[in-house]
Amino acid sequence: MASSTLTNLLQSLRIVPQLGHSKSASSPTIEKPQKKPQVKPILTEITLAEVAHHDSFDDCWIVVYDRVYDVTRFLREHPGGDDVIMDHAGRDATIAFHGTGHSSDAIEQMRDFLIGELPIEQRIFRTGHTSKVLSLGIPE
Numbered sequence: 001m002a003s004s005t006l007t008n009l010l011q012s013l014r015i016v017p018q019l020g021h022s023k024s025a026s027s028p029t030i031e032k033p034q035k036k037p038q039v040k041p042i043l044t045e046i047t048l049a050e051v052a053h054h055d056s057f058d059d060c061w062i063v064v065y066d067r068v069y070d071v072t073r074f075l076r077e078h079p080g081g082d083d084v085i086m087d088h089a090g091r092d093a094t095i096a097f098h099g100t101g102h103s104s105d106a107i108e109q110m111r112d113f114l115i116g117e118l119p120i121e122q123r124i125f126r127t128g129h130t131s132k133v134l135s136l137g138i139p140e
């Protein structure tokens with residue numbers, strides 16, 4: 001490939017700047033990729049009363065740090081066993097979850113099961129008055 005053709009190709013792919021087209025050859029304009037605005041997903045509000053309906057092996061929800069997780073399909077895969085989660089089926093499992101000292105991988109994995117969060121008046125941890133809990137590494 002002739003070097004000018006190669007240069008054209010690299011320029012069209014924006015791998016090298018298009019010197020000839022910029023306002024000043026000494027300071028070519030390189031387009032910055034547009035940052036997408038970071039929008040936090042809005043979680044569905046789920047009350048403790050609703051969570052309480054999901055307390056069986058075939059339909060198991062738990063609450064951890066005021067967020068609601070449907071762990072039904074995870075129960076059999078849970079490395080700590082299904083029984084420890086079933087002890088908290090349909091209820092708050094935060095203290096047990098935290099007490100076990102889960103790894104950051106485990107905390108990351110929780111996102112797969114997140115289905116909602118408690119309404120503000122039922123929250124214990126993420127009340128808006130403290131950011132203490134966020135330093136524990138629970139996914140934002």
Ligand code: HEM
Nearest residue numbers: 069071079080084085093096097100102103106109110113
């Ligand atoms: C969505 C919720 C949960 C996820 C994704 C999860 C994930 C995991 C993972 C990946 C491990 C392997 C060790 C690690 O990486 O930390 C683990 C171990 C364990 N988990 Fe969970 N877990 C969840 C909920 C719970 C709950 C509610 C309890 C309640 C007691 C619990 C108790 C345990 C125990 C006892 C172990 C074994 C620790 C060990 O043998 O050292 N987990 N979990």
